[in-house]
Amino acid sequence: MRAPQSIKQEFLKKWILGLQLCDFAKQNMSMLERKKAIKLSADIAIASTRNGMTCWSRALVAKASRDYGDKVLVERMLASESEKLKKVSSIGLIAPNKWVIIRSKKILRKSRRARRVRSSVPQSVLAKSIAKKMVKKRTQVLKSLVPGGEFMDDISLIEETLDYIISLRAQVDVMQTLAKATDLLNERAKVQAQVGHLALAAESTASPTARLISDPSEAFFKQTRESPQVTRHQGHRSSS
Amino acid sequence: MELPTGPGHRSSPMRPQSEDTVFDSLQFGEDIQHLISVPPENASSFTALLELPPNQAVELLHSPDSTLRTRTVIETHHQKPYLQPQFNAANLAFPTNSGLIERAARLSVFAGENLNNISNNSLETSSGPSNSSANLEKVVKSEPAEAESDLNPSQPLVSDPTTVENGAQNQRPVKRKEREKKGKSSTKKSKSSGNDNSEDAEKLPYVHVRARRGQATDSHSLAERARREKINARMKLLQELVPGCNKISGTALVLDEIINHVQSLQRQVEFLSMRLAAVNPRIDFNLDSTLAAEGGSLMDSNFPSMVMPLTWPEVQVNGNRQNYQQQWHFDAVNQPVWGREEDSYNFITPENSLLSYDSSANSDHGRLEDKGLEIFDVMVKGNNGIQAEIEHYGCVVDLLRSAGRVEEGFEFYQKDAF
Numbered sequence: 001m002r003a004p005q006s007i008k009q010e011f012l013k014k015w016i017l018g019l020q021l022c023d024f025a026k027q028n029m030s031m032l033e034r035k036k037a038i039k040l041s042a043d044i045a046i047a048s049t050r051n052g053m054t055c056w057s058r059a060l061v062a063k064a065s066r067d068y069g070d071k072v073l074v075e076r077m078l079a080s081e082s083e084k085l086k087k088v089s090s091i092g093l094i095a096p097n098k099w100v101i102i103r104s105k106k107i108l109r110k111s112r113r114a115r116r117v118r119s120s121v122p123q124s125v126l127a128k129s130i131a132k133k134m135v136k137k138r139t140q141v142l143k144s145l146v147p148g149g150e151f152m153d154d155i156s157l158i159e160e161t162l163d164y165i166i167s168l169r170a171q172v173d174v175m176q177t178l179a180k181a182t183d184l185l186n187e188r189a190k191v192q193a194q195v196g197h198l199a200l201a202a203e204s205t206a207s208p209t210a211r212l213i214s215d216p217s218e219a220f221f222k223q224t225r226e227s228p229q230v231t232r233h234q235g236h237r238s239s240s
Numbered sequence: 241m242e243l244p245t246g247p248g249h250r251s252s253p254m255r256p257q258s259e260d261t262v263f264d265s266l267q268f269g270e271d272i273q274h275l276i277s278v279p280p281e282n283a284s285s286f287t288a289l290l291e292l293p294p295n296q297a298v299e300l301l302h303s304p305d306s307t308l309r310t311r312t313v314i315e316t317h318h319q320k321p322y323l324q325p326q327f328n329a330a331n332l333a334f335p336t337n338s339g340l341i342e343r344a345a346r347l348s349v350f351a352g353e354n355l356n357n358i359s360n361n362s363l364e365t366s367s368g369p370s371n372s373s374a375n376l377e378k379v380v381k382s383e384p385a386e387a388e389s390d391l392n393p394s395q396p397l398v399s400d401p402t403t404v405e406n407g408a409q410n411q412r413p414v415k416r417k418e419r420e421k422k423g424k425s426s427t428k429k430s431k432s433s434g435n436d437n438s439e440d441a442e443k444l445p446y447v448h449v450r451a452r453r454g455q456a457t458d459s460h461s462l463a464e465r466a467r468r469e470k471i472n473a474r475m476k477l478l479q480e481l482v483p484g485c486n487k488i489s490g491t492a493l494v495l496d497e498i499i500n501h502v503q504s505l506q507r508q509v510e511f512l513s514m515r516l517a518a519v520n521p522r523i524d525f526n527l528d529s530t531l532a533a534e535g536g537s538l539m540d541s542n543f544p545s546m547v548m549p550l551t552w553p554e555v556q557v558n559g560n561r562q563n564y565q566q567q568w569h570f571d572a573v574n575q576p577v578w579g580r581e582e583d584s585y586n587f588i589t590p591e592n593s594l595l596s597y598d599s600s601a602n603s604d605h606g607r608l609e610d611k612g613l614e615i616f617d618v619m620v621k622g623n624n625g626i627q628a629e630i631e632h633y634g635c636v637v638d639l640l641r642s643a644g645r646v647e648e649g650f651e652f653y654q655k656d657a658f
Contacts (some may be wrong), residue, residue, distance in 0.1 A: 035517035039242060051576060131492065138495035145502050155467070158474040161498065168505040175512040182519050190642045198635035205629060 007170040014045035015174070018077045040070055044077050046171045055156065056164045059148020102150055136193055613639075 018041030024034070043060055061078070065071045142157065143149035146164050149157060159186035396422075455461070479485040479494055482501045488494050613636065640648050 031514075035514045037517050039509065039513040042509065066294060100650065131490075134492040134601070135495065138492055138499060142498050142502070143323070145499060155470055155474065156476055157473065160479060161502070162474070162478055163579070165478075165498075165502060165505065168509065170500070172505055172508045172512065175516065179515050186519065189644070191639065194635065194642055198639060199634050201629075201631045205378065205632075207498035215609050232538055 004166070004170060006193075007167065008174050010049045011046050011170055012174050014048055015042055016075070018042075018045055021073060021076045037073075040064060040073065040176065042171060044074055046167050048078060049167065050163070054160060054163050055152060056147045056160050057167075058067070058171065063147060103173070 020039065022041055024037070029037075036222045044064060047057035047060040052058055052061075060076065064074050064169065139154065139157065142161060143152070146152075146161055149160065152160060429494075455465070455484065475494060478498060480487075482498050485494050485497045488497060636652060640646065640652065
């Protein structure tokens with residue numbers, strides 16, 4: 001039984017770890033590359049909260065490990081994880097025969113579609129078959145959405161979807177909170193910069209304001225500043 | 241402030257869950273006492289899975305097969321008295337939204353130890369009364385597991401409108417069954433190897449399903465029906481997880497909603513990662529303070545205390561201004577202090593990549609621009625009487641704008657700048 005709060009906490013810890021491992025110091029990182037790195041670390045983090053118990057998490061890790069550039073990051077992030085995930089990242093996700101099975105199913109489906117006999121069926125059966133087709137189409141779409149979904153049967157597909165939705169929600173919540181927090185910080189920094197700018201402009205226009213800046217504890221109330229204030233101001237500037 | 245209260249609101253729906261589980265366990269305790277007085281009933285079909293209280297349905301869905309089989313027999317039996325007072329479909333014990341997330345969370349622990357412990361406990365409590373009432377449990381034989389697993393990969397997700405209707409009306413025929421049992425003898429078809437006794441029931445490897453009236457009993461259709469009912473049970477859980485799916489009937493439309501939901505969540509992740517990439521060219525975190533700050537209330541408050549952006553590209557910082565801002569951090573007690581009020585705030589310099597915030601700082605965003613206005617007032621009206629120039633006005637207006645007080649800035653400009 002997992003509380004959503006613990007999911008979020010675990011995800012955040014692992015995501016922070018991943019972001020630290022990402023090499024953001026490179027100056028030539030475009031925004032797209034940064035976004036990819038952030039998304040990758042978020043995905044690996046949310047997959048690792050599952051500890052390899054669910055199919056989608058393993059599929060996610062495997063997909064990320066396919067590209068060599070990302071694989072390094074993945075392995076570093078999962079260094080402290082369970083054996084299952086490490087195994088998944090090192091080998092391929094599924095055995096090649098599964099791909100063969102899927103491909104042969106697709107071929108069969110296409111051939112069936114080609115040689116369908118248009119028989120006149122009673123209305124009720126027609127409605128049933130239409131509904132079946134609709135459901136089938138949608139399960140195909142769902143299989144393409146859930147990572148690793150093509151290899152699951154219907155029952156486990158629904159279970160995986162359930163788990164996947166919960167994890168996605170936790171991921172979105174954490175990322176939203178982080179984005180809001182950074183926006184907040186930026187706003188505050190802007191305001192502070194404005195205040196600084198104003199004071200700077202004020203100081204540059206006239207020296208009496210320099211006295212104000214240098215010693216605010218007396219600035220508003222005493223006006224007995226002489227040149228020692230200016231030197232004190234200079235001293236302050238150089239000390240910081 | 242939006243930030244602390246938002247996650248706080250999100251956490252508040254979690255609290256009613258504990259009441260739900262307490263309620264369920266209470267019910268369970270009463271059921272055991274009812275059990276003995278209840279006349280022998282036929283065992284349920286898989287459709288009884290749908291009637292179970294959510295936590296047990298979840299356990300059944302996810303326990304390994306053997307325990308599933310044995311417990312199906314026992315659990316469904318316990319739930320019969322629980323459900324009997326509720327004969328109308330509207331009164332069914334389906335979970336409300338408050339229990340959803342807990343169940344869904346529990347659902348996601350596949351074969352966790354907790355589940356096994358719970359199942360062991362329930363086995364122990366139920367084996368007592370079930371032994372005492374030997375003929376209470378009647379089971380119907382169903383197909384073995386191998387047939388099921390063979391069928392599963394080959395068949396696609398099939399559910400026709402009739403099945404869905406059956407699913408919706410499942411409760412009513414089952415209820416009717418219960419009602420019938422009281423008075424009349426059961427006229428249902430059942431397999432020949434029907435009614436075993438309770439002592440053997442726990443050891444049997446098969447799930448026993450009673451065929452409903454008027455339905456075929458050959459193994460294929462039974463297997464298919466069992467499979468369909470499994471799928472329906474899980475779809476119901478999924479329906480309750482995704483918002484807005486409760487009123488929709490029909491598998492295809494529900495799947496539509498689920499697909500939309502998953503797609504929107506994935507798109508949100510993309511968008512948020514783009515947003516984070518735009519705002520922070522570098523995100524550097526101090527793990528020690530982060531992990532120290534992480535108590536139970538990670539999301540509720542103090543989140544920004546863990547966020548330490550390294551550089552802010554929008555902020556035009558030059559060396560001089562930084563120095564001024566550092567100067568402002570004075571310990572003047574009685575007089576208004578310029579710059580930051582909070583103690584633990586270190587401004588970012590290129591060398592210093594650590595930044596931490598008090599929670600008070602986040603909520604008290606409004607004081608700084610007032611400080612700026614104060615400075616301006618003092619500058620103009622003080623005994624020195626500096627003439628305010630256009631740049632000063634511009635600064636003040638900009639300050640007010642970035643603080644969100646745009647009209648004030650406009651008025652200020654109109655009033656003073658001419």
